[in-house]
Amino acid sequence: GENVEQHPSTLSVQEGDSAVIKCTYSDSASNYFPWYKQELGKRPQLIIDIRSNVGEKKDQRIAVTLNKTAKHFSLHITETQPEDSAVYFCAAMFRGGADGLTFGKGTHLIIQP
């Protein structure tokens, strides 16, 4: 089955700086890669996603890049704000989504004022 590795487990950045979270996946058949933000006690919230036929996608301060050859994708958050503090999860989906998502273990992002 699919395996998703996520790094780092904790990331502390100064407010206004950029944050980068990296994930690798094992199954080359995976074709959909979402990123979720989860606040304490809440459900995962989709913040951005990318499909395997696209190399980069941006939505305001958030961007995701995908390198299919290396089986690697990354989340970039620019101009970080206190409300960006949360746990972020990457995930991968394959076989048309029938088998669900495989999640990384999460990154606790801390924005220092």
Added chain:
Amino acid sequence: NAGVTQTPKFRILKIGQSMTLQCTQDMNHNYMYWYRQDPGMGLKLIYYSVGAGITDKGEVPNGYNVSRSTTEDFPLRLELAAPSQTSVYFCASHVGGENIQYFGAGTRLSVL
């Protein structure tokens, strides 16, 4: 349009008790999923269904059962609760041809 609704929100079980976690969606999604999230970890897939009458095991199915008699409902059954099943359970759904999964608010279960 309520989306994905899970009940109950919280539950405490004694070892050996049984219970059913309810999940219903009103978006006419054919794909539905159950995940569990242990403290400090990502979500792991328990069971999934691609339509009414069709279910299959995910990564961590032991100790659980599911059924899918209607498109809307996908209950998760714990027959003999064990402390290892203490977790937060999320139900999710999506429509075929679209990958975006919609999550319920979760059920926090403690087995003591």
